[in-house]
Amino acid sequence: MPEKKQWIVVTSGDQSLNDIAKELEKKGFTIDSKLEAIGQIVGTGTEDMKTQAMKIKGVSSIEPSHEINIGPPNSDLTW
Template sequence: MAQTAKDLSDAGFDIDDRLEAIGVIVGSADVSLAQSLRAIAGVIDVSPESSIDIGPPDSPIHGRCAAGS
């Protein structure tokens, strides 16, 4: 993971955190670098940041939930 982190950093990826236990490197880069970052050995995916809004604690539940068996 150390080499992958170095290669990402050298390619312009700003590392915020390394989650060694699960093999994830978190950070940011310009969207124009995404394709070249994906080509780095050890990189499985480069994903855009998404926002999540769960609403206030007393809001009704919308949508459906399914549980596996």
């Protein structure tokens, strides 16, 4: 079974975020969150699902999501 990853879907504004989310779900994505203010959707899917999702009208790009760890105050760990 192909490995699932978390992706950030960047939209162009040509289609509503809700419509794009529905299309992503049809392609097999699990929608984790919709970031309406910045026109992005965070979802989980395989590399193959990502390739298919790039064909959806209104999808500009799909980038891998990365965990950010800022660390506590006065810590050397910043990313």
